[in-house]
Amino acid sequence: MSAVPLNSGRTASLAVRPGLKRSQRRRQLTALAMLTPALLGLAIFFVFPLLASVVFSFTRYDLLSDPQWVGLLNYEYLFTKDPKVWIAAGNTLWFVVILVPVRMLTSLLVAMLLVRARQASGFWRTAFYLPALVPPVASVVAFVFLFNPGTGPVNTIIGFFGGQGPLWFNDPALSKPSLLLLGVWVLGDIMIIFLAALLDVPREQYEAAELDGASSAQRFRYVTLPNIVPVLVFALVTGVIAALQYFTEAAVASSVASGKATVGEGAGSTIGYPDDSLLTFTQWIYVRGFSNFQLGYASALAVLLFVVAALFLVLLLRRVKAFTPEEAQG
Amino acid sequence: MKMQRPLAAIIAIAAVTALAACSGPSNQEISPTAPAHLEGTVSLWHFFSDREADVIQSVVDDFEAANPDVTVDVHSGQDDEKLQKAIAAGNNVDVGISYSTDIVGAFCSSGAFRDLGPYIERDGVDVGQFSETTASYTQFEGTRCALPVLADAYGLYVNDDMLADAGYDHAPQTMEELEEMALAMTTYKDDGSIDVLGFNPLMGYYENTPTNWAMTVGATWLKDDGTSNIGSDSGWAEILQWQKDFVDAIGYDKLQAYSAGMGQEFSADNAFQTGKLAMNFDGEYRTAFIADQAPDLNYSTVPIPTLADHSDSYGGGYVTGNIGGIAKNSKNPELAWALLEYLTTDTDAVVKLSNGLKNAPTITSALESPDLEVTPQFQTFLDIIQSPNSKTTPPSKVGAGYQQAMGDYWNKFQQGDGGDLTDGLTGVDTAINDSLALVDGP
Numbered sequence: 001m002s003a004v005p006l007n008s009g010r011t012a013s014l015a016v017r018p019g020l021k022r023s024q025r026r027r028q029l030t031a032l033a034m035l036t037p038a039l040l041g042l043a044i045f046f047v048f049p050l051l052a053s054v055v056f057s058f059t060r061y062d063l064l065s066d067p068q069w070v071g072l073l074n075y076e077y078l079f080t081k082d083p084k085v086w087i088a089a090g091n092t093l094w095f096v097v098i099l100v101p102v103r104m105l106t107s108l109l110v111a112m113l114l115v116r117a118r119q120a121s122g123f124w125r126t127a128f129y130l131p132a133l134v135p136p137v138a139s140v141v142a143f144v145f146l147f148n149p150g151t152g153p154v155n156t157i158i159g160f161f162g163g164q165g166p167l168w169f170n171d172p173a174l175s176k177p178s179l180l181l182l183g184v185w186v187l188g189d190i191m192i193i194f195l196a197a198l199l200d201v202p203r204e205q206y207e208a209a210e211l212d213g214a215s216s217a218q219r220f221r222y223v224t225l226p227n228i229v230p231v232l233v234f235a236l237v238t239g240v241i242a243a244l245q246y247f248t249e250a251a252v253a254s255s256v257a258s259g260k261a262t263v264g265e266g267a268g269s270t271i272g273y274p275d276d277s278l279l280t281f282t283q284w285i286y287v288r289g290f291s292n293f294q295l296g297y298a299s300a301l302a303v304l305l306f307v308v309a310a311l312f313l314v315l316l317l318r319r320v321k322a323f324t325p326e327e328a329q330g
Numbered sequence: 331m332k333m334q335r336p337l338a339a340i341i342a343i344a345a346v347t348a349l350a351a352c353s354g355p356s357n358q359e360i361s362p363t364a365p366a367h368l369e370g371t372v373s374l375w376h377f378f379s380d381r382e383a384d385v386i387q388s389v390v391d392d393f394e395a396a397n398p399d400v401t402v403d404v405h406s407g408q409d410d411e412k413l414q415k416a417i418a419a420g421n422n423v424d425v426g427i428s429y430s431t432d433i434v435g436a437f438c439s440s441g442a443f444r445d446l447g448p449y450i451e452r453d454g455v456d457v458g459q460f461s462e463t464t465a466s467y468t469q470f471e472g473t474r475c476a477l478p479v480l481a482d483a484y485g486l487y488v489n490d491d492m493l494a495d496a497g498y499d500h501a502p503q504t505m506e507e508l509e510e511m512a513l514a515m516t517t518y519k520d521d522g523s524i525d526v527l528g529f530n531p532l533m534g535y536y537e538n539t540p541t542n543w544a545m546t547v548g549a550t551w552l553k554d555d556g557t558s559n560i561g562s563d564s565g566w567a568e569i570l571q572w573q574k575d576f577v578d579a580i581g582y583d584k585l586q587a588y589s590a591g592m593g594q595e596f597s598a599d600n601a602f603q604t605g606k607l608a609m610n611f612d613g614e615y616r617t618a619f620i621a622d623q624a625p626d627l628n629y630s631t632v633p634i635p636t637l638a639d640h641s642d643s644y645g646g647g648y649v650t651g652n653i654g655g656i657a658k659n660s661k662n663p664e665l666a667w668a669l670l671e672y673l674t675t676d677t678d679a680v681v682k683l684s685n686g687l688k689n690a691p692t693i694t695s696a697l698e699s700p701d702l703e704v705t706p707q708f709q710t711f712l713d714i715i716q717s718p719n720s721k722t723t724p725p726s727k728v729g730a731g732y733q734q735a736m737g738d739y740w741n742k743f744q745q746g747d748g749g750d751l752t753d754g755l756t757g758v759d760t761a762i763n764d765s766l767a768l769v770d771g772p
Contacts, residue, residue: 060769062727063418064440064658074768081764083735150591164521170590259536259589262596269730273534275741290411292731293436297768 050306053299061296063289074300085301087276088284094176095246095280096312099183100239104232107187111194125195132188140252141261143182144169169257172277179249179278190235197231198224233320237313244309247286250278281305360448365664369399372665375408375416376427378687383407385686389679393672400665416657417442423657424666425673427479431467431650432733435725436769438470443655446474449667455675459693461715463649463722470725477674480689481651482613483711483720484542486635490628492526492608501609501632503644505546508609508635509576515608516580524580524588527601529609531576532585533740536595537611540736541648541723543569545634548643551732552724556770558762560736561755565640570743570751572637577744598623614711618688621705631710633717646719647711651692690715727769732762 057074059067078085110128117124131139147154147168155165168178205223214222225232254273255261271287272279281301289298378386383406390402408416410433413426426443437443450457457465457474464478486508488501496515502508512528519525532538544551547565552558560566577585592606593599596619601607603624611634620627636644654673656666672679680696683689685703690711696702697712704712714720726732739758742748 060771062436062440062769063414064436064442070771073771077764077768081761083738083761148591149587151593167587167590170586256594257590258534259592259595261594269734275745276738287734290414291432291734292728292765292769294728294765294768 053302053306056296056299057303059296059299061299062293063295064293067296070296074297077297078300078304084272084276084279084284085281088279088281091176091250091277091279092244092246092281095179095243096240098176099180099246100236100243102180103183103187103190104235104239106184107190107235108194108232110187111191111198114191114195115198125192129188129192131186132192134186136186136248137252139182139186140249141256143178143185144253144256147178169253170274172275175253175257175274175277179253182249182253190239193231193235194228197228201227229320233317236316236320240312240316241309244305244312245282246280247282250280251283254278360452361664362452364453364668367399368397368665368668370662370665371401371403372424372662372669373403373405373422374425374427374669375405375413375423377407377409377413377429378427379407382687385683388686389673389682392679392682393669396672397668400668402669414442417659420659422659422661424660424662425654425670426657427652427654427673429652430730431653431723431725432730434467434476434653435470435727436729437655438473438475438725439727441658443475444658444660444663446477446656446667446670449671450474453671455671459675459695461649461692461720462718463720464651464692464715467650467722467725468653476653476655477670478692479652479654479674480680480683480687481649481692481715482615483690483714484537484545484611484613484634484648485710485714486632487602487610487612487616488630488632489602489605489608490630492528492605496528496608501630502635503632504638504641505572505635506638509579512609513579522584524584526605527585527588527607530585530589530601530607531573531580532582532589533573533744534737535585535589536601537613540733540740541650542611542634543573545643545646545648545721546636547640548636548719548721550721551736552726556726557766558732558759560732560762561752561759566736566755567751568637570740570755573740574744574746582745602629603627614690614708615688617705617708617711629707631707633710633714633719643719645713646717646721647714649715649720649722651689726766728762728765731765735761735765 056067058069058071060070060073061067114121114125114128134142146152149155149165149167149170152165152168154168158165166174169175201224205227206219209219209223251271255270258270258273260270271283282305285298285301285305288294288301374386374390376383376386383404386406387404390404394400394402408426410428410430413423413428414433416423417426428437434443438445449455460468460478461481464481468474468476468478486501492515493499493501493511496511498511498514502511508529509531512531515526515528516524517526530536530538533540533543544565547569549563549565549569550559553562592601593604598604598619600616600619600623602610602612602616603620605627617631620629633645634647654670656663656670660666673683674680675693677693677695677699678701680691680693681699681701684691684696685701688708691697691699691702692715697716723730723733735758739748739754743751743754748754
């Protein structure tokens with residue numbers, strides 16, 4: 001082994017620098033080339049539509065003719081004159097603060113029960129996951145028929161026991177809770193992720209906690225929860241985003257419950273039924289954009305939704321920092 | 331600063347591209363004479379599906395047979411939203427058929443559908459062959475950008491057996507008669523809920539729309555300048571109050587429970603077809619549903635009754651329908667015009683469409699054609715189409731937005747949540763005019 005002069009590193013470094021640069025540049029270019037499809041997709045399908053929506057929100061635009069710049073007219077109308085925007089916002093908020101947590105809690109509960117299932121676990125896992133495979137439109141139609149006040153089996157059974165079933169999807173007070181039942185029924189998509197996360201929690205941590213005399217509640221708080229926090233956050237974030245964009249289930253439920261379900265003629269006339277109780281923000285964007293030919297105004301609504309969603313998620317992610325595994329264990 | 335420059339550039343590019351992408355070709359001048367020989371390919375976008383699409387295809391086949399060098403590229407199942415997007419995106423749409431007259435205001439004013447005036451004038455097409463209502467809803471502010479492709483007319487369906495059982499020998503001509511007969515025909519279950527209903531006055535049920543109820547008083551929607559006339563037309567307040575009194579006579583909750591339990595409107599479980607509803611507002615197309623799904627039903631049809639003090643407007647009904655136009659980006663507008671003209675003005679084609687789709691024909695020659703299949707019940711709607719008392723909903727730049735605003739208020743009012751009626755209708759005016767200002771301002 002020969003001795004290496006102290007300055008040899010620097011000398012060598014200086015000597016090979018051009019080569020390293022070339023190598024680094026090549027690596028960077030390779031990385032960029034591999035990222036390009038994703039970046040292009042992001043630019044074309046996210047950044048451009050987003051910025052275009054912002055631009056259109058300052059215009060009078062019907063999609064069919066050239067947009068005209070109207071300044072803040074759309075936003076003025078949104079905040080001072082739109083008769084339904086706050087109804088739609090309130091309904092959407094209901095789905096965010098009720099539907100998302102209820103689905104998550106139910107999914108977690110089911111997943112925890114399935115983890116403990118000793119017999120026929122495969123059957124139960126399949127049974128709870130299966131409804132998630134049903135297309136949303138089909139599941140909503142089936143649910144509305146099941147809960148039909150006059151002919152549905154649910155009220156028939158209630159009637160058999162002498163009770164009088166409610167109007168479910170036809171009652172403004174119960175239409176959203178009825179959709180909540182549907183949301184819980186199709187919990188398989190979240191449940192399966194929770195189940196995987198729960199199965200991934202190291203057994204030795206539970207054993208150590210048991211040796212320390214931790215109760216089951218303490219084991220859940222100090223072992224289970226920290227281990228599944230990333231999955232919970234994922235489910236929460238995607239759930240909130242999905243709830244802010246809630247459209248299909250509510251639109252189909254309104255259409256079928258109103259008794260006017262049809263094919264090929266749009267759903268504009270039944271959206272929100274009954275009494276706007278199922279009118280969500282994205283449906284209102286759709287109505288204003290495509291039924292009323294107010295794409296400029298619909299863009300303003302979309303921008304507002306984006307801002308609210310972004311703020312909501314920023315606040316959410318800041319809050320859940322406290323529940324990261326490091327924080328929880330620390 | 332380094333981050334701001336690219337962002338500003340992206341925003342600028344997006345703005346310029348977004349605005350530039352919206353520009354489309356304007357209407358071009360047309361040839362002084364119609365082409366002597368037609369050849370090429372023309373695309374037809376329509377919303378029909380399944381059996382109804384087959385009917386359209388059969389007429390398209392006839393057109394192709396008459397023009398052997400023409401191929402029609404048919405796109406079925408394309409609803410208004412898809413048509414709107416396709417035209418905006420510059421897709422090859424030559425002829426578009428919509429199910430709604432509500433698009434006419436936006437499509438005419440934006441140029442999405444071309445002005446047909448030059449073609450009509452050049453080829454000497456007689457617009458007078460269309461009924462007054464169908465001719466009116468296919469143009470906007472003096473521009474005729476569409477032609478009617480059959481029409482829907484609305485009247486009153488009456489179950490004759492139930493009417494006779496209740497001791498009546500004629501269908502109602504006034505709403506007062508209708509209410510009296512309806513209450514006599516309504517029966518209740520032991521628990522007090524409705525078993526069979528004479529007539530359901532609940533706004534929003536099946537075809538209980540403000541458009542049909544407007545006919546009972548001849549109420550008008552918009553002023554000549556396109557703004558709302560609802561608060562100024564006393565007929566609206568009159569019929570809203572009358573309808574609410576009728577609802578209260580039975581009970582809103584009972585009617586709501588009954589309505590919720592009935593079958594889908596466009597299914598064999600339709601309450602009128604199953605005998606759970608004795609009288610109902612509906613369109614001429616119901617005759618086809620009944621013939622197919624309830625052939626033993628003994629029923630008749632009459633024009634929509636009026637309030638007694640509006641009997642001078644009896645005989646008409648609400649008329650709407652499908653409309654067809656030539657898209658602004660049509661690559662072969664002469665072929666498109668030839669196809670559209672055939673579909674809307676050729677007697678045999680219109681009769682064939684009417685017989686197949688069971689919608690009312692819109693041209694005089696088809697209405698009088700011996701080949702038109704007409705039952706006594708269907709004849710009522712042919713009479714309604716031609717009645718001077720029939721009305722339609724005027725085209726507007728906000729589509730059906732003004733009808734939605736009225737429907738929303740009416741729904742509240744019938745539940746007792748509408749407050750003072752005069753103030754409420756003034757509020758409807760304000761909501762409609764505010765919305766109009768978004769699309770039609772300085």
